[in-house]
Amino acid sequence: MEPTSDSSTLDIYGSQSTLRPSGLGAELTYDLTLAMTIGFGVVFVFVMLLLWVAWRRQTPAGHWWVWSGGILLPVAAIVVLMTASTAILVASTRSDDEALVIDVTGYQFWWDVVYDPDGIALRDANELVLPAGRPVTLRLKSDDVIHSFWVPSISGKMDMIPGRINTLTVRPEEPGRYRGQCAEFCGLSHPRMAFEVVVLELDAFDEWLLTTQGEARDAAQPELLAGKQVFIDAGCSACHEIRGVAEGGRLGPDLTRVGARASLGAGMWRMNQGNLAGWIADVGDMKPGAQMPSYNHLSGPELRAVSAYLASLR
Numbered sequence: 001m002e003p004t005s006d007s008s009t010l011d012i013y014g015s016q017s018t019l020r021p022s023g024l025g026a027e028l029t030y031d032l033t034l035a036m037t038i039g040f041g042v043v044f045v046f047v048m049l050l051l052w053v054a055w056r057r058q059t060p061a062g063h064w065w066v067w068s069g070g071i072l073l074p075v076a077a078i079v080v081l082m083t084a085s086t087a088i089l090v091a092s093t094r095s096d097d098e099a100l101v102i103d104v105t106g107y108q109f110w111w112d113v114v115y116d117p118d119g120i121a122l123r124d125a126n127e128l129v130l131p132a133g134r135p136v137t138l139r140l141k142s143d144d145v146i147h148s149f150w151v152p153s154i155s156g157k158m159d160m161i162p163g164r165i166n167t168l169t170v171r172p173e174e175p176g177r178y179r180g181q182c183a184e185f186c187g188l189s190h191p192r193m194a195f196e197v198v199v200l201e202l203d204a205f206d207e208w209l210l211t212t213q214g215e216a217r218d219a220a221q222p223e224l225l226a227g228k229q230v231f232i233d234a235g236c237s238a239c240h241e242i243r244g245v246a247e248g249g250r251l252g253p254d255l256t257r258v259g260a261r262a263s264l265g266a267g268m269w270r271m272n273q274g275n276l277a278g279w280i281a282d283v284g285d286m287k288p289g290a291q292m293p294s295y296n297h298l299s300g301p302e303l304r305a306v307s308a309y310l311a312s313l314r
């Protein structure tokens, strides 16, 4: 199986580009990049012109050129750049008391997400749902090695360091789908540690928060019931939580609404029953280094049942 990078699956991925900004931090950074590229393009052309003149004339340049072009101009350019970039850094990440707080913890190679940790403490994984037009303070942590949180279309990146909490306030603007990626080498499947960001209108976000709380959807059909039983009997709950079914497992992603995610395996595969079955039977093939055992001893019907059950959790 191939990772979902072919064009037929592009629709599940949102933009992951600093050149398509859709959040305050990313927009300011984009403007700075544009200004720098144009400004220093002009400087480059000017210097090339001087070089051409110098070659043509073959007369030694005076001290004035050395002082102005070699010292004054670079110093002025650096001062302007430093002032602009510092101001932009401060403006794009300034904290806000009204901000919604979300805890995001990096693990090899997935993301644990807790909305409003001091209030409703809604846990989810590998996907970040954000309100458009409202500041959100992300408390970034890690429980193993150093990761880095980066959603290029929304904001700059921020390291996730074990034993520390780094806060990053983001201001998403346009509703839509975006893609984030771990930006610090963190082990074998580091390039496969991505995630989805879904930005919703404020009302839609509040409704999402409300409807997503609570227990997992009930298994009604016989196959889904059987799948739920396989989940319990196979010991998946040692690492995974499904609210209302098996609670407390924290070594792997929360699966309460795993079927609602657009992707499987932290932004890598299309979420569907077939990929779920493949993942459970041979996770090492789909994500080398993932810290989950393969369950290739499950029978065909068991595998079908448990993957159908997980796909139904929306």
Ligand code: HEC
Residues within 6 Å of the ligand: 108, 109, 110, 125, 126, 189, 231, 234, 235, 236, 237, 238, 239, 240, 251, 252, 253, 255, 258, 261, 263, 264, 265, 266, 276, 279, 280, 287, 289, 290, 291, 292, 293, 295, 306, 310
């Ligand atoms: C030893 C702990 C452990 C056990 C036991 C375990 N898993 Fe996992 N599981 C993980 C980890 C860790 C990940 C994240 C892997 C990654 O993406 O790097 C994961 C990921 C998953 C995912 C993908 C979630 C997502 O958001 O994409 C599914 C589905 C899943 N496991 C199902 C199962 C099922 C079903 C069982 C039982 C048959 C099981 N797991 C048993 C640790 C475990």
Ligand SMILES: [Cu+2]
Residues within 6 Å of the ligand: 106, 107, 109, 146, 147, 148, 182, 183, 184, 185, 186, 190, 193
């Ligand atoms: Cu990482």
